[in-house]
Amino acid sequence: xxxxxxxxxxxxxxxxxxxxxxxxxxxxxxxxxxxxxxxxxxxxxxxxxxxxxxxxxxxxxxxxxxxxxxxxxxxxxxxxxxxxxxxxxxxxxxxxxxxxxxxxxxxxxxxxxxxxxxxxxxxxxxxxxxxxxxxxxxxxxxxxxxxxxxxxxxxxxxxxxxxxxxxxxxxxxxxxxxxxxxxxxxxxxxxxxxxxxxxxxxxxxxxxxxxxxxxxxxxxxxxxxxxxxxxxxxxxxxxxxxxxxxxxxxxxxxxxxxxxxxxxxxxxxxxxxxxxxxxxxxxxxxxxxxxxxxxxxxxxxxxxxxxxxxxxxxxxxxxxxxxxxxxxxxxxxxxxxxxxxxxxxxxxxxxxxxxxxxxxxxxxxxxxxxxxxxxxxxxxxxxxxxxxxxxxxxxxxxxxxxxxxxxxxxxxxxxxxxxxxxxxxxxxxxxxxxxxxxxxxxxxxxxxxxxxxxxxxxxxxxxxxxxxxxxxxxxxxxxxx
Amino acid sequence: xxxxxxxxxxxxxxxxxxxxxxxxxxxxxxxxxxxxxxxxxxxxxxxxxxxxxxxxxxxxxxxxxxxxxxxxxxxxxxxxxxxxxxxxxxxxxxxxxxxxxxxxxxxxxxxxxxxxxxxxxxxxxxxxxxxxxxxxxxxxxxxxxxxxxxxxxxxxxxxxxxxxxxxxxxxxxxxxxxxxxxxxxxxxxxxxxxxxxxxxxxxxxxxxxxxxxxxxxxxxxxxxxxxxxxxxxxxxxxxxxxxxxxxxxxxxxxxxxxxxxxxxxxxxxxxxxxxxxxxxxxxxxxxxxxxxxxxxxxxxxxxxxxxxxxxxxxxxxxxxxxxxxxxxxxxxxxxxxxxxxxxxxxxxxxxxxxxxxxxxxxxxxxxxxxxxxxxxxxxxxxxxxxxxxxxxxxxxxxxxxxxxxx
Numbered sequence: 104x105x106x107x108x109x110x111x112x113x114x115x116x117x118x119x120x121x122x123x124x125x126x127x128x129x130x131x132x133x134x135x136x137x138x139x140x141x142x143x144x145x146x147x148x149x150x151x152x153x154x155x156x157x158x159x160x161x162x163x164x165x166x167x168x169x170x171x172x173x174x175x176x177x178x179x180x181x182x183x184x185x186x187x188x189x190x191x192x193x194x195x196x197x198x199x200x201x202x203x204x205x206x207x208x209x210x211x212x213x214x215x216x217x218x219x220x221x222x223x224x225x226x227x228x229x230x231x232x233x234x235x236x237x238x239x240x241x242x243x244x245x246x247x248x249x250x251x252x253x254x255x256x257x258x259x260x261x262x263x264x265x266x267x268x269x270x271x272x273x274x275x276x277x278x279x280x281x282x283x284x285x286x287x288x289x290x291x292x293x294x295x296x297x298x299x300x301x302x303x304x305x306x307x308x309x310x311x312x313x314x315x316x317x318x319x320x321x322x323x324x325x326x327x328x329x330x331x332x333x334x335x336x337x338x339x340x341x342x343x344x345x346x347x348x349x350x351x352x353x354x355x356x357x358x359x360x361x362x363x364x365x366x367x368x369x370x371x372x373x374x375x376x377x378x379x380x381x382x383x384x385x386x387x388x389x390x391x392x393x394x395x396x397x398x399x400x401x402x403x404x405x406x407x408x409x410x411x412x413x414x415x416x417x418x419x420x421x422x423x424x425x426x427x428x429x430x431x432x433x434x435x436x437x438x439x440x441x442x443x444x445x446x447x448x449x450x451x452x453x454x455x456x457x458x459x460x461x462x463x464x465x466x467x468x469x470x471x472x473x474x475x476x477x478x479x480x481x482x483x484x485x486x487x488x489x490x491x492x493x494x495x496x497x498x499x500x501x502x503x504x505x506x507x508x509x510x511x512x513x514x515x516x517x518x519x520x521x522x523x524x525x526x527x528x529x530x531x532x533x534x535x536x537x538x539x540x541x542x543x544x545x546x547x548x549x550x551x552x553x554x555x556x557x558x559x560x561x562x563x564x565x566x567x568x569x570x571x572x573x574x575x576x577x578x579x580x581x582x583x584x
Numbered sequence: 585x586x587x588x589x590x591x592x593x594x595x596x597x598x599x600x601x602x603x604x605x606x607x608x609x610x611x612x613x614x615x616x617x618x619x620x621x622x623x624x625x626x627x628x629x630x631x632x633x634x635x636x637x638x639x640x641x642x643x644x645x646x647x648x649x650x651x652x653x654x655x656x657x658x659x660x661x662x663x664x665x666x667x668x669x670x671x672x673x674x675x676x677x678x679x680x681x682x683x684x685x686x687x688x689x690x691x692x693x694x695x696x697x698x699x700x701x702x703x704x705x706x707x708x709x710x711x712x713x714x715x716x717x718x719x720x721x722x723x724x725x726x727x728x729x730x731x732x733x734x735x736x737x738x739x740x741x742x743x744x745x746x747x748x749x750x751x752x753x754x755x756x757x758x759x760x761x762x763x764x765x766x767x768x769x770x771x772x773x774x775x776x777x778x779x780x781x782x783x784x785x786x787x788x789x790x791x792x793x794x795x796x797x798x799x800x801x802x803x804x805x806x807x808x809x810x811x812x813x814x815x816x817x818x819x820x821x822x823x824x825x826x827x828x829x830x831x832x833x834x835x836x837x838x839x840x841x842x843x844x845x846x847x848x849x850x851x852x853x854x855x856x857x858x859x860x861x862x863x864x865x866x867x868x869x870x871x872x873x874x875x876x877x878x879x880x881x882x883x884x885x886x887x888x889x890x891x892x893x894x895x896x897x898x899x900x901x902x903x904x905x906x907x908x909x910x911x912x913x914x915x916x917x918x919x920x921x922x923x924x925x926x927x928x929x930x931x932x933x934x935x936x937x938x939x940x941x942x943x944x945x946x947x948x949x950x951x952x953x954x955x956x957x958x959x960x961x962x963x964x965x966x967x968x969x970x971x972x973x974x975x976x977x978x979x980x981x982x983x984x985x986x987x988x989x990x
Contacts, residue, residue: 158923162926164926165637165929166910193919195891197891207891208916461631463637
């Protein structure tokens, strides 16, 4: 497959990897068009999004499907997903020949951008906070600390295209005391300086560069103004972008003109397309799209588009594919959608797959939902090309046209693993037990024929006595044929 | 009509080549959804999906005939919905061939739930625990609705190791009677093939008798059933070779529930053409890779730093490098096995490819009449020396003129 957007120029001179096409804030909007170009990578037209991975994979998507059936330009990966072993194998991935270890290890298509940060997005709260010297992280085998030199050496070894340095982010409370906030800013500045100097001083000769996107903390401006000044005056030459942990801080950045031309990646993941629009309006160039994964796991197919269609009713953002109303619907998830899922399959199949707990359901939803998000951003850029006022007007219409949240997926989620959540005392079980013994003698009703008895799914969830739910899984596990 | 071709309303069987040493055959079976090359391994897409991979990815492995399970589709989505959608091909977006079992095996594999009478199989609904009844007529009705290219008769399945000879005879004879009921109930003989299933446990005489009765009904294809239920491999081989000796050359022969590579290659040598098993895809989900050198459990720590492909030289999408491959390493599978579903999907792709490639290699060898050499190469890949070769395989192959010991 040839991609016309693939740029092979290796012009990194003067760090001109980000080019602003329209910028000046006007009409209360800071939304802007740009272009992120890395040698050998697809050019990322902004505003855009990066997909979020779990353990190096976009959940449920194999690399061939990622390449063939999505237009994902970049992915976010977390270091904590790779370092549960004492000697993390990823560091020993054969490098060389201009290939980056993180790409090689995860089989990420080589023209897709990789972003490496220390923690998952969103991250799970650790039992202890960070220390002056180290960041607390959560691996698949438990909690541990990572120091700045360790992090820098991982970065040099894994060679992501973009790295997000360690930041001291709020721990348990979203609104820490101001004393704590001051300390967070101080630590982050110290960590950043140490990280930059480690990167510069101990660079292995065969190492490929990683572009540094410095953190902008989720802390009020009066508390971090001096840190931001440090970024814009002292270390600006070493920065290629900003990782913004709270998009609301962006208006304050106008006080630092040197920071304006930097690409801004938002690490405060939006939960809805409306939040995406807001982040873009504030001047975010790239959003981290964890809600695509969450929506797919919920069994919900996205249905929104930008600009919104001109109808007078408020529309849902997606369809709950668990709903039995789809069981015979031989129509695409979204009429006219060009994604693989919609062109080859239909709602009835998606409903069946979810209902039968077949993993393919989540796979096909991921392909569809990432396609919808891709098209959403295409629409945003097209509107922006006509001017910020057009974009803002369409954004207002979008908010008026769609429900504010995704519909709830009414079925079970894929099996959660230890690194997906933090267990708490007395919490409900996250995963249902796979199956239980069949209670003997529950039979009393009249004889029904198999051929006629099958009720359309969806009802089994609530009406079935617990003891007999899962025989069919037992069958699936035991039988050979 | 050429003497190497058999036609029936919904299939054509063309015998291409016969091994001059063993009983192996190469043929083309043309079904309503296109031709397939025999011998063949058919992966099992139990609930109309091959465990996490897309129909397109399945197609990429070269698969043109896979299984659905009637029992599962009868429960979900159910006959009424299948009818409204227009069958299982349309449900799963699969434009190639499908084979469905009768639904009987699934019920019997949890025997405490099922009782068998002349009328049919009585069992408790896993849906709500209510008693249900599966008759030959219901099974065929469901399979007609599913629209599979090959349907299987409902048979009375008994574990082959059952010592109850009288019960075994009853099951065999009942299976013949049920075939008659299935044939009578079959609505679409012009576009769906109904295969009979030979029963009779490990009793060769009973198997012969069953062959005779079943052949008299002239179904377009023939299955050998009731095997892969824990019997000794030597007994299994005896049954297969006894049956294939009695079967006509110009019909496909399907041994149900077989999937270990060794079983496949020996069974082909004994004259069988078609096989199915969930093992390669199930074992993928447990982190196991099937390779020329045996099954590797990639979850083992020794693969954590193994940056080679799942199987060197393999042509599957995972193992191929470069533009048209993924370049997946064992280390990456190890990293995500039992953690992210992607690792299971990748191993599923690899294992299905392995099974299909093995059958393609066998077929090519039969056509070029060098199958015995391939068998020797195959066993040499699995075992370090000949003393480790399984005795049942050595003995069975000896009877078809291949001596693994020399």
